[in-house]
Every structure is written in C-alpha cells, then in structure tokens.
Amino acid sequence: MNPEDIQLAAFEIILNSGNARTSVHEAFASMRESDYDKAAQLLESSNEELLLAHQAQTKLLQNYASGVEIKIEIIMVHAQDHLMTTMTLREVALEMLALYKKVG
Numbered sequence: 001m002n003p004e005d006i007q008l009a010a011f012e013i014i015l016n017s018g019n020a021r022t023s024v025h026e027a028f029a030s031m032r033e034s035d036y037d038k039a040a041q042l043l044e045s046s047n048e049e050l051l052l053a054h055q056a057q058t059k060l061l062q063n064y065a066s067g068v069e070i071k072i073e074i075i076m077v078h079a080q081d082h083l084m085t086t087m088t089l090r091e092v093a094l095e096m097l098a099l100y101k102k103v104g
Helices: 003-032 036-065 075-104
Strands: none
Touching: 003 036, 003 075, 036 075
C-alpha cells in the first residue's frame, strides 16, 4: 500500500471516531438532563460512526493479512489511539446510562 492510502485510511478512522466521540459527549449531556431516550439514540449514532471507523481499520488488516506491506506512520498510531479511546468511552457511557436510569 502506498503512503497516501494509509494516510487516507487513518484520516477516515480519525474522522469517524471523532464524530462518534462527539455523539458520546452529547449523550453524557442528555443523561445529565435525564433525557435517557436521546442519550440512547446518541450512543447508537456513535456506534454507527465507530463501525465506519472499524471498517477502515479492517480493510488495512485484511490487506496486511494478505501479504501487503504496510508502513505505519505516526498518523496511523494517532488514529488507532483515537478509535480505541472512543470505543472505551462509549462503553463507559453505556454503563453510565444504565446507572442514571437506575438512580434517576
């Protein structure tokens, strides 16, 4: 794979995981306002964005598994960090939504 393809995949991962992170933070705000339905919708929306990011990641992994040489650049490291952090944040938000509903 050429460096431009790798950078494009990295930016796709960053863009989609960034959109997901925004939705998660909006869901937190909805939880604080006791709007649990909206929070759940936002968390579902964040999952859809994460799936898009994950698809870009999977394409790279499939290429690598088929023997395509992939040189990792710092932007890809950043993209992976962004994706995994957002996935973890969403998991925490799902737990918090359950707690808000139980306590509220």
